Amino acid sequence: MSASNSDTHxxxxxxxxxxxxxxxxxxxxxxDHKRIGVMYLFWVIAAFLFGGLLALGVRLELWAPGxxxxxxxxxxxxxxxxxxxxxxxxxIPGIPAALGNFVLPLQLGAKDVAFPRLNLLSFYIYVVGTxxxxxxxxxxxxxxxxTFYTPYSATTGGSVVMMTLSAFILGFSSILTGLNFIVTVHxxxxxxxxxxxxPLLIWALYATSIIQVMATPVLGITLLLLAMERALGIGIxxxxxxxxxxxxxxxxxxxxxxxxxxxxxxxxGVVSELIATFSRKRIFGYRSIAFSSLAIAxxxxxxxxxxxxxxxxxxxxxxxxxxxxxxVAIPSAIKVFNWTATxxxxxxxxxxxxxxxxxxxxxxxxGGLTGLFLGTLGTxxxxxxxxxxxxxxxxxxxxxxxxxxxxxxxxxxxxxxxxMYNEALAKISAVLVFVGFNVTFFTQFVLGTRGMPRRYYNxxxxxxxxxxVSTMGVLIIGLGVTIMVLYLAKSLLSGxxxxxxxxxAKTLEWTHAASPPxxxxxxxxxxVEEPPYHYPAPGEESRPTKVPA
Amino acid sequence: MSSPNGGGFWMxxxxxxxxxxxxxxxxxxxxxNYFFFALITVLAxxxxxxxxxxxxxxxxxxxxxxxxxxxxxxxxxxxLFLFVLFVWGFRLFLxxxxxxxxALEVRVIAKKWDWRxxxxxxxxxYGELIVPEKQAVKLVMASEDVLHSFFVPxxxxxxxxxxxxxxTLWFEALAPGTHQVFCTEYCGTKHSGMLAxxxxxxxxxxxxxxxxxxxxxxxxxxxxxxxxxxxxxxGCMACHSVDGTKGVGPTLKGIWDAEEKMADGSSxxxxxxxxxxxLMDPNAKLVAGFGPVMPSFKGQLDDQQVNDLIAFIKSLK
Numbered sequence: 001m002s003a004s005n006s007d008t009h010x011x012x013x014x015x016x017x018x019x020x021x022x023x024x025x026x027x028x029x030x031x032d033h034k035r036i037g038v039m040y041l042f043w044v045i046a047a048f049l050f051g052g053l054l055a056l057g058v059r060l061e062l063w064a065p066g067x068x069x070x071x072x073x074x075x076x077x078x079x080x081x082x083x084x085x086x087x088x089x090x091x092i093p094g095i096p097a098a099l100g101n102f103v104l105p106l107q108l109g110a111k112d113v114a115f116p117r118l119n120l121l122s123f124y125i126y127v128v129g130t131x132x133x134x135x136x137x138x139x140x141x142x143x144x145x146x147t148f149y150t151p152y153s154a155t156t157g158g159s160v161v162m163m164t165l166s167a168f169i170l171g172f173s174s175i176l177t178g179l180n181f182i183v184t185v186h187x188x189x190x191x192x193x194x195x196x197x198x199p200l201l202i203w204a205l206y207a208t209s210i211i212q213v214m215a216t217p218v219l220g221i222t223l224l225l226l227a228m229e230r231a232l233g234i235g236i237x238x239x240x241x242x243x244x245x246x247x248x249x250x251x252x253x254x255x256x257x258x259x260x261x262x263x264x265x266x267x268x269g270v271v272s273e274l275i276a277t278f279s280r281k282r283i284f285g286y287r288s289i290a291f292s293s294l295a296i297a298x299x300x301x302x303x304x305x306x307x308x309x310x311x312x313x314x315x316x317x318x319x320x321x322x323x324x325x326x327x328v329a330i331p332s333a334i335k336v337f338n339w340t341a342t343x344x345x346x347x348x349x350x351x352x353x354x355x356x357x358x359x360x361x362x363x364x365x366x367g368g369l370t371g372l373f374l375g376t377l378g379t380x381x382x383x384x385x386x387x388x389x390x391x392x393x394x395x396x397x398x399x400x401x402x403x404x405x406x407x408x409x410x411x412x413x414x415x416x417x418x419x420m421y422n423e424a425l426a427k428i429s430a431v432l433v434f435v436g437f438n439v440t441f442f443t444q445f446v447l448g449t450r451g452m453p454r455r456y457y458n459x460x461x462x463x464x465x466x467x468x469v470s471t472m473g474v475l476i477i478g479l480g481v482t483i484m485v486l487y488l489a490k491s492l493l494s495g496x497x498x499x500x501x502x503x504x505a506k507t508l509e510w511t512h513a514a515s516p517p518x519x520x521x522x523x524x525x526x527x528v529e530e531p532p533y534h535y536p537a538p539g540e541e542s543r544p545t546k547v548p549a
Numbered sequence: 550m551s552s553p554n555g556g557g558f559w560m561x562x563x564x565x566x567x568x569x570x571x572x573x574x575x576x577x578x579x580x581x582n583y584f585f586f587a588l589i590t591v592l593a594x595x596x597x598x599x600x601x602x603x604x605x606x607x608x609x610x611x612x613x614x615x616x617x618x619x620x621x622x623x624x625x626x627x628x629l630f631l632f633v634l635f636v637w638g639f640r641l642f643l644x645x646x647x648x649x650x651x652a653l654e655v656r657v658i659a660k661k662w663d664w665r666x667x668x669x670x671x672x673x674x675y676g677e678l679i680v681p682e683k684q685a686v687k688l689v690m691a692s693e694d695v696l697h698s699f700f701v702p703x704x705x706x707x708x709x710x711x712x713x714x715x716x717t718l719w720f721e722a723l724a725p726g727t728h729q730v731f732c733t734e735y736c737g738t739k740h741s742g743m744l745a746x747x748x749x750x751x752x753x754x755x756x757x758x759x760x761x762x763x764x765x766x767x768x769x770x771x772x773x774x775x776x777x778x779x780x781x782x783x784g785c786m787a788c789h790s791v792d793g794t795k796g797v798g799p800t801l802k803g804i805w806d807a808e809e810k811m812a813d814g815s816s817x818x819x820x821x822x823x824x825x826x827x828l829m830d831p832n833a834k835l836v837a838g839f840g841p842v843m844p845s846f847k848g849q850l851d852d853q854q855v856n857d858l859i860a861f862i863k864s865l866k
Binding site for chain 2: 072073076143145149156157239240244245246279281282283284285286309310315319323326329333334338341343344345346348349350358361365370372373375376377378380381382384385386446449451453454456457458535536538
């Protein structure tokens, strides 16, 4: 990148952040949040592509009953690794660590995050965790499912200890990023940037960071206990050693349910930005959206038991968790209504990021609504651990977070790299992914209600047609993603130069920073004088912005 | 799209007393889903078309950014629906969790990767749960190894089976027929092969079969055929192939009378005593290249059955 930009306008203040320093070493020891964000971005996209290939393997195996392309044990490793890679290496760091790292200080009007060295450290911890995860797949593999349920995970072969330690290490990266963001939001806001003037992405990342800091240690402890049980034979979860397997599930979901919101909240933040910008509208119900992020972050700690309605926990525990689950549904619903209302009377432009935002809105709505079947005790019994659940969480995680991630990548791409991409190809890619996604996962709702259990290598003949349709959907997604990789690569090499604010956005990274920004983000510290997304009302003059030349 | 026995496009046939109620609740949520999905999608697409940007510099037609009335409406109305779902779902769940006092009790033992059913009179069945129609049946379930889960889609019931504790599940089948049982908690290599059936019989026929200890009147008399039936019913084929392919355990093809190399370097000739020992104490002499994963069948096979299995293994040339 730096090479391709080197001959462009040499800025009075030393050029953009790519030009500020040269060579591999300048990247490896950089403290610039933008460079760290870019490095994260490439890692998480690589993880996404790897996890996607694993998903392709899973779906191809399920093309027909019986053995199609791999053995049962290989299949079990494939779906386990798919889950682990997508959750721990892609979705959790995806928006906060990659896009968030780049955007958060810019949106706050800050020069950097509060602790730049800590930021680099969390990147390297993430790299080490990734390498450990990859090593454990080579050294024996893991076939426990990403949930590591005991006593299976305490007794099966493979390199479970290495993999759990990898997730343990990755947790530190997540905690440090969260900590960094919390302090940055509290202490680094530009003059005039009051809490209610912060863009909604910041609120979402702030809420996410709270969960990261508070919940991740529980996962760390749980995985460490599991590793101790395996390595030292200490009985904690394995009944053969006097332990309790259901206790593991409580521990695991005490982290992993809040983690669901670590995954979705940043996506909600991104979509708030996209919908406001591409409608040229002040966001409807700013405070509701901001506080619903915090409400979700808090209530998310109290709903873990809804993963365990048929696990053997007490009926009354089930009752309480069902009630609290419905409680957390309300702030999510409020956000969806607010986004829709924001479109009213807007000046709506269906550029690529907005197509992704619409995909998010539609798919997340389906994901949220189908969650009602699972939060309701009487219907969850039938649907639990079937393909219905698989479809539901893919609508939330992929239909929600991944769509928002790609929307964000396309939205901030010109800011990050200073280049535009081919808009026509980008739209085709977005539509292909949307269509392929629905073909893949809508069929899985039907498979699930009809009784098809998840994590099945083989299946009864009556499920074959739906499995075939689902597999074909993955091929469509694959085509869309391939096109995306190609035009984004082309954009890096020879894309048209981006202007400072190609979308007419109102947040500081667009109004006060160049594309790409200079090393310290702004030529002079921005002073914030109005709420976010303050587009002019009819007849009102727009406040002049300070876009750098 | 409903069929005579209930069920339809989404749900399988309704074969238990709770199925119709589960499906009513399912349908209620489904209509809520359709309504709110249509509301959001239609509005979003309508706004996107009506308010599309026609000139590059076009500003929004209005900047409405809050309305207390609207926000209260879309907070309160969905909340009321959610409360209905909670109450309805919990009441149904209570019914589904509370077996009637007169329920027929059957013990269920799950292990990788088969199901065993034990009745009060000592009768045992493998891979087939036989129950009378119109009679509540309570399953008291335990696992010998890892987590499993007992799922009968046609009955709308599911319950995890947990090692180290008992879990229960009950149902009342509406009519004679057979229904699929799945294991729905991931349990390893043959998780997807851990299947069973529920056979529902008319009460008099059930009583007859029950009193005879579920002896199969058509059971083969020939030892090889009887051994083959045991081999299938007891789940041996999950790990041991009969065609030479390597599975979780060694193949049994051509194993009789052969010299097998053991994990400790010694070698053993496969004869009557070795097969018997391998069934009762599988880890005593492990074949090289395989892990100590086979469960013991001590107390689960009588001498006649061991003889039948040996006859079957002998026949696998």
